[in-house]
Amino acid sequence: MEDFERLRGRLFGIAYRMTGTATDAEEILQDAWLRWQDADRATVRNPDAYLAKVVTNLSIKQLTSARARRELYVGEWLPEPVLTGRSEFDALEPLEVVAQRDSVSFALLLLLEALTPAERAAYVLHEAFGYSHREVAELIGTTDANARQLLSRARKRVTTDSPRRQPVDRAGWREFVGRFLAAAQSGEIExxxxxxxxDVVSTADGGGKVIAARNPVVGRTLVARYLIGTLQKFGVGFVLRFAEANGEPVLVAESPDGLMAVCFVEAGPQGVSALRFVMNPEKLAFAAAQVSQIGRLSDLSW
Structure with a gap:
């Protein structure tokens, strides 16, 4: 019990980065706990390595089956957001180094979807948690040479597809997004x-559970009209707050019934380049549970 609880944050971090869903990560930890209970502790020389291996392999199995289910998913699929920013409520702790927080950014989780489960495991274990090539090989059950190849392919894919990310100026982000919201709410398209x-892209994940665009909306004019039309149609009955999820600033829509959406806004020199709306209630369940833990969402605002 003591060893498992000590490692819970790290184990959740591995499973979440592997699957992109907090609910799957929680189920994996429950399964790992049962296996830990049944294990012959006398033969476990290194509980840290044993549990990391169990969680890694359960994550690979879960991700493999999830890929098939996502082919039937209604609309666009996005990862599940996890609220961060207050360490006492941060499910992704321990974040021992800055790189760990970067490794759970929403944009990176999307890029990791393009990797095979084995490549994703090698990348997450080495890049986010600092396991050596030999340790990665042992955790995923392969050779040292193959672990290096898996990591090399994963790095190449992630580096090629991802532009270099600059640290977010949070004060500047909030000021810019404030102006962006004011323009959208005013209905002034120009x-x-x-x-x-x-070339801005707006993506919404409703999962067929709520009304949301099933395909990405692309281009300045179309996105502007889409946002204004959505706010005019559904903009009553909720409030928008600034918060933090996955280590980055976000907008959160909250109604009297709870969370309605978490929106990741990517902004650069040319303006807003990407909007990602997580709206599927099932995808918001973990974040909603985090909010209920602290009483009110405003405590997570910044």
Whole structure:
């Protein structure tokens, strides 16, 4: 019990980065706990390595089956957000180094979806948690040479597909997003367009559970019209707050019934380049549970 609780944060971090869903990560930890209870402790020389291996392999198995289910998913699939920013409520602790927080960014989780389960495991274990090539090989049950190849392929794919990310100026982000929201709520399309990058993409994950665009909306004019139309149609009955999820600033929509959406806003020199709305209630369940833990979402605002 003591060893498992000591490692719970790290084990959750591995499972969440592997699957992209907090609910799956929790189920994996429950399964790992049962296996730990049944294990012959006298033969376990290193509980840390034993439990990391169990969680890694359960995550690989879960991710493999999840890929098949996602082929039938209604609309766009996005990872589940996890609220962060207050260490006492941060499910992704322990975050021993800054790289660990970077490794759970929403954009990176999306890039990791393009990797095979084995490549993803090698990348997560080495890049996020600092396991050596030999340790990665042992955890996923392969050779040292193959572990290096898996990591090399994963790094190449992630580096090729991901532009270099600059640290977010949170004060600047909040000021810019405030202007962006004001323009969207005013209904001034031209004013909103000036704040959007020409090739901006808006993606919504409703999972068929709520009304949401099933395909990405691309381009400055279309995204502006889409946002204004959505706010005019559904903009009554909820409030928007600034919060933090996955180590980055986000907008959260909250109604009297609870969380409605978590929106990740990527902004650069050319304006807003990407909007990602997580709206599927099942995808918001973990974050909603975090909010209920602390009483009110405003305690997570910044």
């Amino acid at each position: 004013q909103l367009e000036r704040l959007l990058a020409e």
